[in-house]
Amino acid sequence: MYAKIGLADAFAFPDLLPGSIVRANIRLAKAMLTAANGKARHCLFLIEHANGLCCCRLQAVGENRVMPLSTQLPYAQVELRLQEEVRVLGVLDLEIRSLLKPEQPDVPKELANYWRPRTLVPQHARLSHLLRRARLRLGLSFRDVSAISRHIATELGDEQYFTAPGSLSDYEALDTPPRHIHKAITLCAVYGLHFSTFLKSIGLHLDQAGKDPIPDNLVPQKFATGFRRGADETNEPVGNGFLEQLMGRSEGVPFFLRESLASLSGMTTPSLRDFFWVGGERNALHPPLRLFGRGLTKLRCQRQRLG
Numbered sequence: 001m002y003a004k005i006g007l008a009d010a011f012a013f014p015d016l017l018p019g020s021i022v023r024a025n026i027r028l029a030k031a032m033l034t035a036a037n038g039k040a041r042h043c044l045f046l047i048e049h050a051n052g053l054c055c056c057r058l059q060a061v062g063e064n065r066v067m068p069l070s071t072q073l074p075y076a077q078v079e080l081r082l083q084e085e086v087r088v089l090g091v092l093d094l095e096i097r098s099l100l101k102p103e104q105p106d107v108p109k110e111l112a113n114y115w116r117p118r119t120l121v122p123q124h125a126r127l128s129h130l131l132r133r134a135r136l137r138l139g140l141s142f143r144d145v146s147a148i149s150r151h152i153a154t155e156l157g158d159e160q161y162f163t164a165p166g167s168l169s170d171y172e173a174l175d176t177p178p179r180h181i182h183k184a185i186t187l188c189a190v191y192g193l194h195f196s197t198f199l200k201s202i203g204l205h206l207d208q209a210g211k212d213p214i215p216d217n218l219v220p221q222k223f224a225t226g227f228r229r230g231a232d233e234t235n236e237p238v239g240n241g242f243l244e245q246l247m248g249r250s251e252g253v254p255f256f257l258r259e260s261l262a263s264l265s266g267m268t269t270p271s272l273r274d275f276f277w278v279g280g281e282r283n284a285l286h287p288p289l290r291l292f293g294r295g296l297t298k299l300r301c302q303r304q305r306l307g
Contacts, residue, residue: 001026001090002254003046003053010105011056011070012044016095018103021257022046022055024090032091044092049080050118051111052137055092073107076114085117096257100266127201128175134191135172142168149186161186177202 001024010018024046032043044055047068056068064082068075080086121133135145142165153161160182167183170176178184188195196206247253261270 001046002256003055005055007103007106008108008111009052009054010073011054011068011075013071013073013105015044015071016055016092017097018105019098021096022092023094025093026090028091028093029088046089046092048087048089048120049085050120051115053089058088073105075107075111078115078117080117084119087120096264098264100264124200126175127177127198128172130193130197130201131168131187131191132172134193138191140190142166145190148190149183152186152189158182163187 003022003024005012005016005018005020005022007018010016016022022044029045032045042057045058046053046055047058054068056070058066059069061067061079065079066082066086066088067077067079068086069077082088121129125133135142140148145168146163146165149161149163153159160180163178163183163186167178171178171187178187184195184198187193188198199206262268265274267274
């Protein structure tokens with residue numbers, strides 16, 4: 001799961017900066033939270049409460065109660081009940097930080113003063129509740145969402161991805177799903193919903209779906225085993241370079257980052273010669289490297305002096 005740190009929710013500043021993209025490991029959440037044992041863990045969690053998402057350290061303050069901790073900024077200390085008022089979505093294991101113009105965080109008044117926790121909407125809520133909660137959390141109106149859907153339709157060259165404000169209102173008011181898969185994809189993209197969550201909200205469960213295999217004529221054919229082995233022995237390079245290590249540790253690159261290297265680095269045409277690798281350092285001195293452990297991989301621009 002990926003999330004982006006905003007200006008108003010930088011609980012973990014300066015370990016995490018506004019604008020950074022972080023990855024949360026869902027599988028480690030329960031184990032790391034249990035290991036806290038009443039103390040503030042050094043690791044960072046991605047959590048969800050009634051006011052939205054944030055990345056922070058957690059301190060156990062009682063049975064099934066935790067308190068988000070801020071390192072430097074004056075956020076109010078609020079105790080939250082696990083699963084009722086807060087959900088732990090994962091443990092952070094990767095940060096993608098822009099190298100350009102770091103932004104300073106801002107603590108909004110409603111989070112600087114004590115705020116009363118509210119019960120979270122159930123995860124398996126109806127479609128109307130799911131869409132309304134997501135839209136309000138993003139601070140978007142129906143017209144805003146419709147405008148974003150127009151942009152999606154234009155980029156994909158298909159008008160079916162566009163959703164009118166009236167249709168968006170009906171989805172919430174009448175609790176009716178869209179008739180076309182294109183609009184369902186648009187809703188998931190704009191609201192940040194997993195497609196499986198969307199399907200569950202309208203009564204469709206993937207575990208009850210058909211188990212028939214896809215027909216052979218609809219999937220690419222695999223190479224023969226002998227042919228592939230010959231290619232591996234003669235043409236395939238040994239995977240021991242830093243790119244192989246980077247891909248292995250990061251477990252793949254998310255689709256939304258496929259064209260982001262130029263904007264993250266500030267370089268018009270970045271190449272491998274402009275970067276260096278620091279992922280092999282076991283006893284790192286830099287705080288972010290210590291924070292995420294030896295598994296962190298990081299790319300930084302290399303300054304070149306013109307002669």
